Amino acid sequence: MKILVTGSSGQVGTNLCLALIQKGISVLGIDKRENTWTDQIPFMQRDLAIQGMPALAEISAENGEVSNPDLVVHLAANAKVHELVKDPRRAHENATITFNVLEFCRNHQLPIIFSSSREVYGRPNPPTVSEDTTDVFHILSPYAAYKMADEMLVYSYAHCYNLKYLVFRLSNVYGRYDGDLERMTRVIHIFIDQMSRGEPITIFDRSKTIDFTYVDDCINGLMLGIEKLVNGEVANETINLSSGNPTTLFHLAETIAANLSVTPQIIDKPIQPGEISFYVADLTRAKILLGYEPKIPLEEGIKRAVEWVKEWKPRR
Ligand SMILES: NC(=O)c1ccc[n+]([C@@H]2O[C@H](COP(=O)([O-])OP(=O)(O)OC[C@H]3O[C@@H](n4cnc5c(N)ncnc54)[C@H](O)[C@@H]3O)[C@@H](O)[C@H]2O)c1
Numbered sequence: 001m002k003i004l005v006t007g008s009s010g011q012v013g014t015n016l017c018l019a020l021i022q023k024g025i026s027v028l029g030i031d032k033r034e035n036t037w038t039d040q041i042p043f044m045q046r047d048l049a050i051q052g053m054p055a056l057a058e059i060s061a062e063n064g065e066v067s068n069p070d071l072v073v074h075l076a077a078n079a080k081v082h083e084l085v086k087d088p089r090r091a092h093e094n095a096t097i098t099f100n101v102l103e104f105c106r107n108h109q110l111p112i113i114f115s116s117s118r119e120v121y122g123r124p125n126p127p128t129v130s131e132d133t134t135d136v137f138h139i140l141s142p143y144a145a146y147k148m149a150d151e152m153l154v155y156s157y158a159h160c161y162n163l164k165y166l167v168f169r170l171s172n173v174y175g176r177y178d179g180d181l182e183r184m185t186r187v188i189h190i191f192i193d194q195m196s197r198g199e200p201i202t203i204f205d206r207s208k209t210i211d212f213t214y215v216d217d218c219i220n221g222l223m224l225g226i227e228k229l230v231n232g233e234v235a236n237e238t239i240n241l242s243s244g245n246p247t248t249l250f251h252l253a254e255t256i257a258a259n260l261s262v263t264p265q266i267i268d269k270p271i272q273p274g275e276i277s278f279y280v281a282d283l284t285r286a287k288i289l290l291g292y293e294p295k296i297p298l299e300e301g302i303k304r305a306v307e308w309v310k311e312w313k314p315r316r
Contacts, residue, residue, distance in 0.1 A: 001230060002026045002066040004059070006048060006101055007075030009035040011178035012115065012170070012218065016073065017041040019219050020226075026065035030054070031076065037177050037312075042066075048076050048097040053104035070230050073113045073222070074101045080186075081119060084143040085274040091142035098150040102157050111164035111229050113222065116151050118171040118211070118242070118279045119144035126209075128282040131169070131238050141274030151238070164235040166225045171242035171281060175215030175305050176312070187249070188212070188302070191256045191264075192309050200265035204272050206250040211242040211280045214301035217294040218242075224290040234289050240281035243294045243301075255299060259306040 003020060007013040008029020014037050020027045021040060029035070032047040042063045044054055060067035076097050078090035098114070105112045121129050122138030139145045157163040174188045194201045221241040228234035250266075257264040271277055286292035296304075 001071070001226075002069045003071050003073060003226065004028050004030060004066060004069045005073045005075065006030045006053075006097075007077065007115075008041055008043060009033050010075060010079065011215070012173055012222075013075045014038065014041070014177040015175075015215050015219050016075070016222055019223060023223075026063070028059060028063045028066040028069075036180055048100055049093045052100040056108065069108075069110060071111050071113065071226060072101060072105055073115075073226065074098065075115045076101070077115070078143075081141050081143045081274055082272055085141050085272075088142035091146045094143075094146045095149055095153070098153060102153060102163070105163055106157060106161045111166075111235070112154065113225055113229065114150065114154050114165060114167045116167050116169045116238075117144065117147045118169050118240070118281065119276065120148045120151065120169065121276070121279065123276055124278060126278060126280070128244070128280045129240070130282040131240055131285055140276060143274070158236050164229065166229050166234065166236075167238040168222065168225060168241045169238065169281070170213065170218060171240075171279060172210055172212045173215050173218045174212055175301060176308055178215075188252070188256065188305060189309065191253055192260070192306055195257055195260050195262050195264055196309075198262070200267050201253060202267045202269055203249050203253060204269050204275065205277060206248060206266075206268060207277075208249045208271060208275075209246045209278050209280065210249075210276070211245065212247055212252070212298055212301070213242040213294070214296035214298075214304070217296055220295075221286060221290065221292045224292055228290060237285070237289055239286050239289060240283055241286055241292070242281040242283070243296070243298070244281055244283045245294075245298060246280040247298050252298070252302075255302045256306065259303055
């Protein structure tokens with residue numbers, strides 16, 4: 001199998017590409033910046049918003065193994081909700097990137113896996129959230145609005161051009177290759193970093209309840225999707241991918257503190273604009289269609305994440 005992965009220098013992209021390579025699958029990553037963690041991923045540097053996807057001839061020249069790809073996994077995006085509230089042009093850019101990747105898929109009749117987000121649900125109510133409950137009137141942020149728009153563009157390409165797709169709605173993926181604090185501001189690594197240095201942490205709403213996903217579970221779900229889409233077993237489905245376990249930010253902070261053997265000093269602040277306050281996925285569809293089962297509970301995932309942060313730093 002031969003796969004193009006956009007956003008290959010990001011957290012999910014790095015983990016996915018390394019997992020694919022480990023399985024003997026040929027991969028070419030495409031990203032606008034170099035990978036700061038590993039040089040094991042064959043890679044083309046490309047700004048997909050400005051330059052669009054490379055031609056097949058360029059891809060072939062870069063990595064002959066993927067000259068005729070079977071699939072595109074499209075992960076590239078400006079991916080931080082709060083940053084995009086501050087600068088919505090970066091959310092708008094995400095739509096251009098997705099349009100360019102979809103055009104590439106249309107021109108070469110390639111199936112696509114698109115990484116959407118649980119943000120498309122807006123502010124749902126307990127208990128769990130199933131895929132059919134998106135409510136476009138309650139989209140909370142420009143990031144979410146463009147993820148929804150990207151999804152709709154994917155659905156329209158399926159309808160008009162017979163594009164085969166799987167859309168995965170991810171939720172707070174954490175673990176390896178997400179600790180580059182200068183670039184990203186993700187809650188688990190901020191908490192680990194600040195608590196390790198004896199600094200107070202800020203919690204924007206202690207009771208905020210979300211579905212954190214250990215990265216191996218996310219990658220396992222994506223790998224199942226890749227296999228089933230390429231084999232023609234499952235296509236044109238939108239699937240929640242997460243742990244299915246509700247966790248409050250307060251419990252998250254306590255769990256990290258226990259792993260670092262510290263007592264957390266907490267500054268409480270109200271929830272930030274654009275942020276959701278509740279999300280727990282209904283994983284029925286992922287289980288039925290893909291045989292997906294999340295395996296890593298939060299306690300184990302946080303233990304691994306803390307250990308990983310102690311050992312790993314970006315290469316540059
Ligand atoms: N990680 C999560 O918790 C999570 C949750 C929901 C959805 N998602 C989605 O999954 C995907 C992957 O997320 P991630 O956590 O790996 O994000 P990330 O920010 O770590 O990686 C995204 C990558 O896309 C690249 N990129 C951005 N703009 C680009 C452009 N114009 N041209 C080429 N590359 C560009 C970035 O350089 C980056 O390496 C994103 O689409 C994100 O919105 C992630």
